[in-house]
Amino acid sequence: MSEFLLILLGTALVNNVVLVKFLGLCPFMGVSGKLDTALGMGLATTFVLTLASVLSWLLETLVLAPLDIQFMRILSFILVIAAVVQFTEMVVRKTSPMLYQLLGIFLPLITTNCAVLGVALLNVQEGNSFMQSLFYGMGSALGFTLVMVLFAGMRERLALNNVPALFAGAPIAFIAAGLLSLAFMGFSGLPVK
Amino acid sequence: MNNAGPLASPHTRQSSSVSAIMLQVWLALLPASLFGVWLYGWPALNLLLITTAAALAAEALGQRLAGRPIMPSLKDGSALLTGWILAMTLPPWAPWWVAVIGALFAIIIGKQVFGGLGQNLFNPAMLARVALLIAFPLELTTWVAPQPLFSANAPGFIDSLHITFVGVAPLVGGVDAISGATVLDGIKTELARGAELGVVLPDYYRAGDAMLGQMGGSLGETSALLLLLGGLYLIWRGHITWQIPAALLGTVALLATGFHLYDPLRFAHAGVHLLSGGLMLAAFFIATDPVGSPASRRGQLIFAAGIGALVYIIRTWGGFPEGVAFAVLLMNAATPLIDHYVRPRVYGRDPHGKPLDYQRGRFARRLKKQQGGE
Amino acid sequence: MIAIVMLALLGFALGLALGVASKRFKVESDPLVEEVSALLPGTNCGQCGFAGCPTAAEKLVKGEASVDFCPPGGKALAEALAEKLGVDFDASGMADGPPKLARINEALCIGCVKCFRECPTDAIVGAPKQIHAVMWNACTGCGKCVDVCPTMCLEMFVPETGLAQWRWPKPVESVAKAA
Amino acid sequence: MKLFRFRGGVHPAEQKTTRQLPIRPLPLPTRLYLPLQMHIGAPAVPVVGVGDQVLKGQLLARAPSAVSAPVHASTSGVIEAIDEFTAPHPSGLPVRTIVLRSDGEDRWSESVVPIDPFRLSPTEIAQRVGEAGIVGMGGAAFPAAVKLQLGDRNRIHTLIINGGECEPYLTCDDRLMQERPEAVIDGVRLMLRALQCQRALIAVEANKPEAQQALRRACKELSEVQVIEVPSRYPMGSEKQMIQTVTGLEVPAGKLAAEIGVMVHNVATSYAVYQALRHGRPLISRIVTVSGGALREPTNLEVPLGTLVEELIKHCGGFKETPARQLLGGPMMGTALPHQQVPIVKGSNGVLALSAAETGLAPHAQPCIRCGRCAQACPIGLLPMELASRARHGKLDAALDLGLLDCIGCGSCSYTCPAAIPLTQYFNFAKGELARQREEQQKGERTRALAQARQLRLEREAEAKRLAAAKRKAEREAKKRAEAAAQQEKV
Known part of the structure; x- marks a missing residue:
């Protein structure tokens, strides 16, 4: 059990997908303007990421490896991810039209969120077991959500600032993200996977 | 004008x-x-x-x-x-x-x-x-x-x-x-070398010196006593709130004591943690910087407890011997969130922001008492 | 060969699953259109160039119209729409002129009833060959009557601020100049 | 009696230098300016014309609706004009005002005084209070009769008489309690009768021991009236904080105090009720504290309503120095006056001329450092700095979410702000902006309804036209057919 907890903590904090691995920056910058939206995006991505890492693990171990067609990995993983995203989109659209509208183009773009594919591939690379993959995916996704929400809070505060014209908008957001990444370096060296 | x-x-x-x-x-x-x-x-x-x-x-x-x-x-x-x-x-x-x-x-x-x-x-x-x-x-x-x-x-x-x-x-x-070497540096190095804490600690840490600040360290971080005095002065003058230092030092002390009791050979006691490194300076002068800390008192407690916990985690298990700066930055980042979710209760409203309901709760009891005419 | 078959099978399976899901999570109509059209003035005045407010609402939701499309709604509506649709919109550039009302110069009015027919809110009262009058509490200041008046007796004016309409101004941001 | 504490609050320097000075009458000025709106609600409607001779206490303007108050002549004389005149309002905008030229005789009109007002029914008492034009005299100026009538719908268990007077400088209520305690207590008993309430608590701040003593002496025979001492802390005199201090109850957001069985009236209101019911005298004068460091001889004056501020200041020896601010009301919530040609109205409890040193106002605001002193001072539990930053960026929804409308505008936050940020004005601005938006929204809804009505009308007309056309066509065809048939027959 503590192994899974460590995986969860490690992927969420120490090897945070966004701030340490620099994956999934597109939604990180794109939908972090508002807290509610960021939370919605985080949860949607959590769902996709967890499901996709499990499904891709199954695909890898049950299909690709036995048939010895691992060269098809990226292609088939993307197929799986795209399907999961489509599914998520339907669910979100049905359950929360407002969130659907707010997430806009970024919802289908989860497909191309490199964090999703990245985590699925890392799972294979590190030879994770089924449960490890599950927690690896979930931890990464939770880390993504955590950072999204933190950053959205920061940006809501930034929106009330008198940032110099030169830095207003995206530049200050990038600076803030960089500084947040600096802060996350404090977690480095924690003995987790 | x-x-x-x-x-x-x-x-x-x-x-x-x-x-x-x-x-x-x-x-x-x-x-x-x-x-x-x-x-x-x-x-x-x-x-x-x-x-x-x-x-x-x-x-x-x-x-x-x-x-x-x-x-x-x-x-x-x-x-x-x-x-x-x-x-x-x-x-x-x-x-x-x-x-x-x-x-x-x-x-x-x-x-x-x-x-x-x-x-x-x-x-x-x-x-x-x-x-x-x-x-x-x-x-x-x-x-x-x-x-x-x-x-x-x-x-x-x-x-x-x-x-x-x-x-x-x-x-x-x-x-x-x-x-x-600073106390925290020393402990980290020795533990990494596999030494037992009880044996090596006296080489690095003497409570009296740590209190006064007679040891290696950053320019102004060593004298816990003088920093404490300065901090108490600020609390007395109302420039900082007691919540942040209390929650910060309290969390570190609590965690340190708990782990020390669990395994005294691997985990230093609370005194080491409180009196060494930048903890005192941070507790009274850095975490209390109002710009990066939450507005509400309850928010400040959460904020400071968060710093305390992070400091302890980074010091004990992390790659750096001292985690105060990282911990402060991380909780700075969380401050807008804390401010968003933790607010004081508004007059005439319940903690969720709904108008007070006089059907139940302590206000209902008070109302009944007043209606009875005392 | 195996690869192609596998990919085809995978695609087929996922497609099937999505097909079932799309049946299961079907969304009938876009509720957003209704919400947006509730925000619009509803006068169907046509100043935006669309055929009435409901059409405009649909175009807005599809993103074919900008949130500042509605002249009578002004800045307030643009901001409300931007909020509802979650688009970034800087309304500071929009002139937020004071609301205007129509006024009839009674000396010039010939009682032609043209303005009367045009008014989207029936704010102008009168009968043929009689001087018309504008009921200000119903006038939206759309200015359509001004365009049709043959004698140019209609004009738009800014009503005076009384004690009841007075509002506190925003504090002057008096950051100290270099001392 | 157990008291409760309200959160926050501040302790501004009391400056109550006039608390030992007896109330003196102000000599009658030659002209009085009586605005038709000295109260919250609809403006009064004049019942006299220009040139009319009126007597003191005569009705000049009636209340057109329930939430309104009539205006009476403060002295005898001639109506000189009914015109626009500067209102006692921060905007300095004019308002319809009756100008009364005094004839110097100060002759009362006849009035019917009940032999024993306690024989009157509660409704009759409230009605007479309304007819006397009495409004809340603590500054809010809400018609008192409206509140007294709430006793019908809600069972009022406690009537709190507000003798807090927490604003610095002001001592008019203090002097009233010291000099006329019997009249105040009598007014309280009348209000109890009107509300059918069994208990009245007169809450007086700890800094007014003489007033407490005087009131205690006056009510020691009465079991239903009790004088209690409350701590001196601003804003103790605010209705919500007073209720919280005395009863421990909080008025639920968006509700009236009466809904939790509490009602608060000011001591001066109580005195006015006494005047109206015992002597048949409408509200035509009030006690005003004239004070401030820039003033030569601060004092307490009993002033006929409609007197210009100028007269009061002249009577007090004019200025020692140029005042930094001239105010109507206290320094915390009072109204800054653009000039001295502004009349004293029913809610004016003070005229202050503050020196620059007293205001301590900084010329410029500094950036907010989020020090949190405002949040600490807020008696409501809001986060003023967060509210202000949202108001500044026009994020009204966010400000609303933070409790903008719960703000009572007491100014404690601005008072404590080390950066001198005009927090209260940001809130005033945001509240005004919100009101404007609401009005616009209402207008939009009205417009939509009108547009729909028009649409229906056009459809109806089109339908009618179509029917008429169809009918005509049918008739024509019938006629044709008939003709054809006739022709066939002929053939």
């Missing part, structure tokens, strides 16, 4: 100003910093002055580039305080360029680009501290053993200029003679 528009009430004001508050904080810091200067000699004074001057220069530059007035922002004392606190967290014999780069980073990146005073998300001094630690790990971890001013081994004033502007190495006696 410069605006011609209608004048809103109130038409009177308590006499206080931002600069007065900054001055008070600076005064409270003074004993600990003077002690640091005495303990580590002239190079420490150089460092303090250079950092502060660089911070003021950076502030002026930033204000000018942003097209904002320069003098008022220099006078408010915030840049001075940022520079001062940064210097207090640096190794006392750090070279001049470390001080200057740190001050520039703190003021320009940490504060000015966010819009100046009150607008920064992160504590500027801690940002600079972390940035320096990552960029110049060697300079930032070269500690000196205490050599009080006018004592036998202490460098003279001229030597101090050499130390600050050229470097330590060519001095008589060499590096070894002056190097000293």
Whole structure:
């Protein structure tokens, strides 16, 4: 059990997908303007990421490896991810039209969120077991959500600032993200996977 | 009376100003910093002055580039305080360029680009501290053993200029003679070597010295006692709230005691954690910086407890011997969230913001009592 | 060969799953259109160039119209729409002129009833060959009547601020000038 | 009696230098300016014309609706004009005002005084209070009769008489309690009768021991009236904070105090009720504290309503120095006056001329450092700095979410702000902006309804036209058919 907890903590904090691995920056910058939206995006991505890492693990171990067609990995993983995203989109659209509208183009773009594919591939690379993959995916996704929400809070505060014209908008957001990444370096060296 | 528009009430004001508050904080810091200067000699004074001057220069530059007035922002004392606190967290014999780069980073990146005073998300001094630690790990971890001013081994004033502007190495006696490790450094190294804590701890930690600050460490971080006094003064004058220091120190003490009881050989006791490193300075002077901390008292408790927990985690399991700066930055980042979710209860509303319901709860009981006419 | 078959099978399976899901999570109509059209003035005045407010609402939701499309709604509506649709919109550029009302110069009015027919809110009262009058509490200041009046007796004016309409101004941002 | 504490609050310097000075009458001025709106609600409607001779206490303007108050002549004389005149309002905008030229005789009109007002029914008492034009005299100026009638719908268990007077400088209520305690207590008993309430608590701040003593002496025979001492802390005199202090109850957001069985009236209101019911005298004068460091001889004056501020200041020896601010009301919530040609109205409890040193106002605001003093001072539990930053950026929804409408505008936050940020004005601005938006929204809804009505009308007309056309066509065809049939027959 503590192994899974460590995986969860490690992927969420120490090897945070966004701030340490620099994956999934597109939604990180794109939908972090508002807290509610960021939370919605985080949860949607959590769902996709967890499901996709499990499904891709199954695909890898049950299909690709036995048939010895691992060269098809990226292609088939993307197929799986795209399907999961489509599914998520339907669910979100049905359950929360407002969130659907707010997430806009970024919802289908989860497909191309490199964090999703990245985590699925890392799972294979590190030879994770089924449960490890599950927690690896979930931890990464939770880390993504955590950072999204933190950053959205920061940006809501930034929106009330008198940032110099030169830095207003995206530049200050990038600076803030960089500084947040600096802060996350404090977690480095924690003995987790 | 410069605006011609209608004048809103109130038409009177308590006499206080931002600069007065900054001055008070600076005064409270003074004993600990003077002690640091005495303990580590002239190079420490150089460092303090250079950092502060660089911070003021950076502030002026930033204000000018942003097209904002320069003098008022220099006078408010915030840049001075940022520079001062940064210097207090640096190794006392750090070279001049470390001080200057740190001050520039703190003021320009940490504060000015966010819009100046009150607008920064992160504590500027801690940002600079972390940035320096990552960029110049060697300079930032070269500690000196205490050599009080006018004592036998202490460098003279001229030597101090050499130390600050050229470097330590060519001095008589060499590096070894002056190097000293901080308590936390020592413990981390020894534990990594597989030593037992109970055996090695007395080599690094003596409670009395730690209390007074007679040990290696950052310029102004060592004297827990003087920092505590300064902090209590600020609480007494109402410039900081008791919630942040209490929750911060309390969390660290609680975690340290708990783990120490669990395994005394691997985990240092609470005294070590409280009296060493930058914890005292952070608890009273850095985490209490109002700009990066939550507005509500309950929020402040959460914020400070978060810092405490992170400090303990990073110190105990992390890659760095000291985690105060990281912990403060991480909780700075969480502050907008805390402010969003933790707010004081509004008059006439329940904690969720709904109008009070007099059907149940303590208000219903009070109403019944009043209706009874007491 | 195996690869192609596998990919085809995978695609088929996922497609099947999505097909089932799309049946399961079917969304009938876009509720957003209704919400947006509730925000619009509903006068169908046509100043935006669309055929009435409901059409405009649809175009807005599809992103074919900008949130500042509605002249009578002004800045307030643009901001409300931007909020509802979650688009970034800087309304500071929009002139937020004071609301205007129509006024009839009684000396010039010939009682032609043209304005009367045009008014989207029936704010102008009168009968043929009689001087018309504008009921200000119903006038939206759309200015359509001004365009049709043959004698140019209609004009738009800004009503005076009384004590009841007075509002506190935003404090002057009097940051000290360089001392 | 157990008291409760309200959160926050501030302790501004009391400056109550006039608390030992007896109330003196102000000599009758030659002209009185009586605005038709000295109260919250609809403006009064004049019942006299220009040139009319009126007697003191005569009705000049009646209340057109329930939430309104009539205006009476403060002295005898001639109506000189009914015109626009500067209102006692921060905007300095004019308002319809009756100008009364005094004839110097100060002759009362006849009035019917009940032999024993306690024989009157509660409704009759409330009605007479309304007819006397009495409004809340603590500054809010809400018609008192409206509140007294709430006793019908809600069971009021406690009537709190507000003798807090927490604003610095002001001592008019203090002097009233010291000099006329019997009249105040009598007014309280009448209000109890009107509300059918069994208990009245007169809450007086701890800094007015003489007033407490005087009131205690006056009510020691009465079991239903009790004088209690409350701590001196601003804003103790605010209705919500007073209720919280005395009963421990909080008025639920968006509700009236009466809904939790509490009602608060000011001591001066109580005195006015006494005057109206015992002597048949409408509200035509009030006690005003004239004070401030820039003033030569601060004092308490009993002033006929409609007197210009100028007269009061002249009577007090004019200025020692140029005042930094001239105010109507206290320094915390009072109204800054554009000039002295502004009349004293029913809610004016003070005229202050503050020196620059007293205001302590900084010329410029500094940036907010989020020090949290405002949040600490807020008696409501809001976060003023967060509210203000949202108001400044026009994020009204966010401000609303932070409790903008719960703000009572007491000014404690601005008072404590070390950066001298005009927080209260930001809230005033945001509240006004919100009101404007609401009005616009209402207008939009009205417009939509009108547009729909028009659409229906057009459809109806089109339908009618179509029917008429169809009918005509049918008739024509019938006629044709008939003709054709006739022709066929002919053939």
